[in-house]
Amino acid sequence: MPYPGQPKDTPIPAKLDRWNWGAFLLNWIWGLGNSTYIALLMFVPFVNFILIFILGAKGSKWAWKNRIWEDEAHFIRTQRNWAKAGIFFIFAIIALTFALIFGIFSLMKSSDAYKMTMAEIRKNTEVIEMLGEPIEAGWFVTGQLKIGQNGKGSANYSIPISGPKGNGKAISVVVKTNNVWQIKNLTVQFENSNKIIKIIGKKETAHLKKDNAPLLVADLNYSREFISRKYP
Known part of the structure; x- marks a missing residue:
């Protein structure tokens, strides 16, 4: 509504009708x-x-x-x-x-779980060979950090890391039991390379299959021998 003394339907002056x-x-x-x-x-x-x-x-x-x-x-x-x-x-x-x-x-980078993860990465000789020293962590760390009751907790991290020779990414799973953190799985992947280093955790499935292959062959040979004896 315009200022006093003017009709209520007085239109807004053109100079005032602009983006608000x-x-x-x-x-x-x-x-x-x-x-x-x-x-x-x-x-x-x-x-x-x-x-x-x-x-x-x-x-x-x-x-x-x-x-x-x-x-x-x-x-x-x-x-x-x-x-x-x-x-x-x-x-x-x-x-x-x-x-x-x-x-x-x-908060994530100040946790003991994060510090343990970086300590394991920095002392691993294979990672040092790929990235060089010093190995530094990037700022944009993603994941989850959960602190529960009774001394329990868990943490999952995806940490960008770099060194004089290149860059990579560390993925870790850390569990807290009785107020003690323990790394369950720690893997490092590298940019411009297919190499993956498993610092802590189970062996890769491909390796397990390869190791078990001779046992499978032996079992197959035993089965053939058993059948030939039973059904000559």
Whole structure:
């Protein structure tokens, strides 16, 4: 609604009818502050994605119509403050997100399970031969860290590692029992190479099949000999 002394249906001046960043960034909050309650449709799934752009384009016109303004300067000042608040809000969300990610990574990398994993990697001669020394861990560590009651817990890590000779990725499974961490499985894969080093864990299935092959042949020969004796 225009400022006092003007008709209610006075259209918004052309110089004020522009993109409204406050409406775009703060949507339903801006709507409550500017008596533009259509902004509450932001809580409707799928509609909200389109509505933020409509609010940005139509927000100034709706705010002019739905509130009483002292003058044009009052309208401009108010909408500018909403835009500043929206920008501050977005930067605050980004900062909190980065702080949360940093906190999660720091927690994972400060655990005993992570430190044990890196210690095993750094002392393995095969890994040293492939990557060189020193072996460093990348920042973007993914996985899970669970600390339960009664001294139990578990951790799964995917750790990017690098050295003077190349890069790789370590995958580990660590279990905590009676307050003691133990690595159950630790494998290192290398970039630009098909080689996989199993530092801790069971032998690969392919190796087991190869080792068992002579036993299978022996069993087959024994079966043939038994049949030939029973049925000459």
